[in-house]
Amino acid sequence: MWAVIYIFAGRTKKLFNVDIFEKIAKRPGKLGQYMDKAHGYYMFPKLEGELSSRMIFMGKERLVWSLNNYLGLGNLPEVRAADAQAAKDWGLAYPMGARMMSGQTSYHEKLEQELAGFVGRESAYLLNYGYQGMVSIIDSLVDRNDVIVYDSEAHACILDGMRLHFGKRFVYPHNDMENLDKELERATKLTAKTGGGILVITEGVYGMSGDLGNLKGIVALKGKYNFRLLVDDAHGLGTMGRDGSGTDMHYGVRDQVDLYFSTFAKSMAGIGAFIAGPKEIIRFLMYNMRSQVYAKSLPMPMVIGALKRLEIIRTQPEHREKLWRIVNALQKGLKEHGFNLGKTESPVTPVILPGGVPEATQITHDLRENFDIFCSIVSYPVVPKGVILLRLIPTAMHTMEDVNYTIESFAEIKKKLDAGSYSSGMIEKMVVE
């Protein structure tokens, strides 16, 4: 605490303020509260060795179900070769500058054209990161007169984009079409007064629960209300639809989804993202998205590497077919063993168990140490109190042996959980080097 004494017109005034660093030391944040106990084990774990379904964690090989490398492209020799060649030819610096100023290349344009073609849109625009891109898309699309209507389980990048929005935002409970109808009615009345428009935002595949955004239900409301629809299909690109071109293809509603967004961070096993839609809207975004106007262009190896990945997704359906064989076997086997997988319809496989943070940490520990299985675990506040979610991400790199071993191991974990063996707080006891 600091005190500054002012003497003004013969009167003294004392002003107090805190030191920001001192404040942070006392309030480490929702996840930060575990940093002393969990760093390196539950949080910021190091997975070492080749990117694969088996990697080294704390010196020992584990079966990994945590990587969004759905199609296994991350380590495919031809992808690695394309990445290495592009790095050799161009380095990481090229091009220097923002796209608008000095960072434009024909490779960037080619990738945009190919992405647009793949997802069936007129145009596409590259983004450096999905998260930043989404924030900036929302910021540039709407003004204070417009209303955003969004799903309650929307990803952090959508929520953070809305923080920049000066107009109203209405939320509807996850995939609840009756409530969406009500919110759209409310938004319609409001925008009739403000002279604004309505933007609805949903995800294609919800990355925690694996269920799909109800795109069919949402587009059906277009007959009743005047709105534009933006879909974040981070987990749907490469995995959903008969050709892997996304959840709108899966539902057959492509022409009703006005803007399609996805990232290269999942199936494309890279970095970067894109937005696709009508030519004039993409042009508008190119000239108005602050995350791109004021940031350096994606480096060449990312762009050339993404071109290679897209070519493989389009021409080698065997990776997606393999992924779905693994997904179907894993989900079927877990369900047969009595596990609750919620409403997943995608590769994302949530295993929903009763329990709190202490059980969650002990189960994770048991899985990692005694079964050599590494998967992500989610507990309150990300999921409701009393629920643990073990999230498995099947990929084309997994084998049927991996699937069978995992199902058997999970059956043992469930027995222990049901018998109450995981009741005390392991996170308190754990010593993490």
Ligand SMILES: Cc1ncc(COP(=O)(O)O)c(C=O)c1O
């Ligand atoms: C639904 C969703 N949108 C956006 C992003 C952000 O993408 P990026 O990792 O490219 O920033 C993610 C996570 O990666 C995501 O799951």
